[in-house]
Amino acid sequence: MPNPTRILYCHCAYAQVVPADTKAAVLEQLSASGVSFEAVPDLCEMSARRDPGLADIAAADGATIVACYPRAVRWLFSAAGSVLPEGVRVVNMRVAEVPEILLALELPVETP
Amino acid sequence: MSNARALRIVLYEGLGSRPLDAPVRLAALRQLLESGYGVTRVATGTGMAALPGEGPIAVLGRFEQAQPGVAESHGDGRPVFFCNVEGLEPDGMLRGLEELHARANTAPRAKWKPWFPVIDFSRCTNCMQCLTFCLFDVYGVSKDKKIEVRNPTNCKTDCPACSRVCPEVAILFPKYKGGPINGDEIRDEDLHREKMKVDISALLGGDIYAALRQRSADAQARFSRERDEKRALDERRKCLTKLQQDLGIPPEVLAALPSLDQIQAKTARAMADGGGEEPL
Missing domain, CATH: 3.40.50 (Rossmann fold)
Structure with a gap:
C-alpha cells in the first residue's frame, strides 16, 4: 500500500475550545480540496483510549496535524504510547487564523 | 471507557x-x-x-x-x-x-467526558505532588516508579487542581480554557507564579493541609469563644471561596479535602502498587 496520508484533522468534537468558525472553515476547505486526509473526532479521546491508530499517524513522517496547542498534541500522543517524530508539524486551530492554517496545509486561501 | x-x-x-x-x-x-x-x-x-x-x-x-x-x-x-x-x-x-x-462486530462510540490530565514528561520531576493532591485516584505509579495517569475517567470534570499544585507546570488539561494548563507555551510569569505557589506552601510550614486544618481549628475556636455561628460560617465560606478562586477547584472537591495522614497513606499505597519504595 502507498504511504499513509499526511494531513490529520482533529474535529475536537467533545468540547468547544476550538472556535467553531475555524473548524468549519478548515474542514470545508479540506473537503473541497483534492487531497486525501485523515479526520478524527477528537485526539484527546483517542489518547485516553490509547487508540493504536495514533501510532500509525505518528509514523507518517512529515505529517501535519491540525488540532490545538503543539505541546498538548505531543503529550497526548505520548500518553497513548506514541512519540511524534520531530518532523511532524502541529497547527493550532485554537489560536491560528484560517488563512494561516490553510497555508500550512498548502490549500488555496480565498481572498475576499 | x-x-x-x-x-x-x-x-x-x-x-x-x-x-x-x-x-x-x-x-x-x-x-x-x-x-x-x-x-x-x-x-x-x-x-x-x-x-x-x-x-x-x-x-x-x-x-x-x-x-x-x-x-x-x-x-x-x-x-x-x-x-x-x-x-x-x-x-x-x-x-x-x-x-x-x-x-x-463493532459499536458506535459512546459519549465521552473530555476531561483528564496529560503529563508533560519534559517538565515532570516525578515529585508525586499530583498523586498526593488528587482526591480521585487519577494518578498511579508505574513499575519503573514513574508517575502515570492511571484512571483518567476518575478525573473530576473542570477540576484542574493537580495542574495548579504541580511545581513544574507539567500537567495539561487539553480542554481547559486558559494557558498554560491547556498546553499553551509556558511563559516566564507562569513559572514565577508556580514558584510563588511553592514558596507560599513552604511559608505555611511545608504542609498546606496541616495549615488549612490549623486555620480552620483556630477559626472554630475563636468563633466558638465569640459564640457567633453566623460570623464563623461567613468566614469559612470566604476562605473556601478564596481557595476555589485561586486554584480553580470545584467546591465539592475542596469539601472532600483529605487529612495529611490519608494523603501519606495513599502515596505509600501507590508506590507499593507501582513496585516502588515507600517515600521517606
Whole structure:
C-alpha cells in the first residue's frame, strides 16, 4: 500500500475550545480540496483510549496535524504510547487564523 | 471507557468511483465526525492508503462497478465492508453504518467526558505532588516508579487542581480554557507564579493541609469563644471561596479535602502498587 496520508484533522468534537468558525472553515476547505486526509473526532479521546491508530499517524513522517496547542498534541500522543517524530508539524486551530492554517496545509486561501 | 471495536470509515472517491457532490461530502464528513467516527478521505484520482488503527473498515463510495459486500484489506487482513452510497444523503449513510455494526462486530462510540490530565514528561520531576493532591485516584505509579495517569475517567470534570499544585507546570488539561494548563507555551510569569505557589506552601510550614486544618481549628475556636455561628460560617465560606478562586477547584472537591495522614497513606499505597519504595 502507498504511504499513509499526511494531513490529520482533529474535529475536537467533545468540547468547544476550538472556535467553531475555524473548524468549519478548515474542514470545508479540506473537503473541497483534492487531497486525501485523515479526520478524527477528537485526539484527546483517542489518547485516553490509547487508540493504536495514533501510532500509525505518528509514523507518517512529515505529517501535519491540525488540532490545538503543539505541546498538548505531543503529550497526548505520548500518553497513548506514541512519540511524534520531530518532523511532524502541529497547527493550532485554537489560536491560528484560517488563512494561516490553510497555508500550512498548502490549500488555496480565498481572498475576499 | 468502552473498549468495543470502532468502525473506521473511508470516504472513497478514488479510482473506480465517482466523486461525491461537494455539499454531500462536507455534510457527511461533519456528521461522521460528530457521531464519533474517524474518517479517511480518499481523494479523486488516488487509491487506498494504509489506514491508521485496527479493526473493521467501512468504505463508502459511489462505485462504478459492483463491490463485494465484505473483503479483507491487503497486508493486515482487516475486514472491509463496501457500502454504495449512490443517492444517499449523510443521514442515510449514518443509518447504514448503524446497521453495519452488528455484522462488523463493532459499536458506535459512546459519549465521552473530555476531561483528564496529560503529563508533560519534559517538565515532570516525578515529585508525586499530583498523586498526593488528587482526591480521585487519577494518578498511579508505574513499575519503573514513574508517575502515570492511571484512571483518567476518575478525573473530576473542570477540576484542574493537580495542574495548579504541580511545581513544574507539567500537567495539561487539553480542554481547559486558559494557558498554560491547556498546553499553551509556558511563559516566564507562569513559572514565577508556580514558584510563588511553592514558596507560599513552604511559608505555611511545608504542609498546606496541616495549615488549612490549623486555620480552620483556630477559626472554630475563636468563633466558638465569640459564640457567633453566623460570623464563623461567613468566614469559612470566604476562605473556601478564596481557595476555589485561586486554584480553580470545584467546591465539592475542596469539601472532600483529605487529612495529611490519608494523603501519606495513599502515596505509600501507590508506590507499593507501582513496585516502588515507600517515600521517606
